[in-house]
Amino acid sequence: MKIYRARLLNSFLKQEKKLNAEIKERVIEAVDGILSDPYSGVDLKGNLRGYWDKRVGKYRIVYKIDELEKRVIFFDVDLRKRVYNRLKRR
Numbered sequence: 001m002k003i004y005r006a007r008l009l010n011s012f013l014k015q016e017k018k019l020n021a022e023i024k025e026r027v028i029e030a031v032d033g034i035l036s037d038p039y040s041g042v043d044l045k046g047n048l049r050g051y052w053d054k055r056v057g058k059y060r061i062v063y064k065i066d067e068l069e070k071r072v073i074f075f076d077v078d079l080r081k082r083v084y085n086r087l088k089r090r
Helices: 010-018 021-036 080-088
Strands: 005-008 052-056 059-066 071-079
Touching: 005 010, 005 021, 010 071, 021 052, 021 059, 021 071, 059 080, 071 080
Parallel strands: 005 071
Antiparallel strands: 052 059, 059 071
């Protein structure tokens, strides 16, 4: 049961399009799981405080939780190193 609504930012959609079919399917399943329980991910620390991530193999889905709107905002999905480097530049 989905409790939260999704907001997929262009940065997330752009990277999601680049994924192969198998990883893309796993990412979609993970997004559904996050919408049911967004706190199942890991809250990030330091400069990335406020962001959460969820592992999908070698990939990371990065998102924020908006409790007031009951919405999860998806920022990025990519290999671990690349996703964190992009976030640090935001």
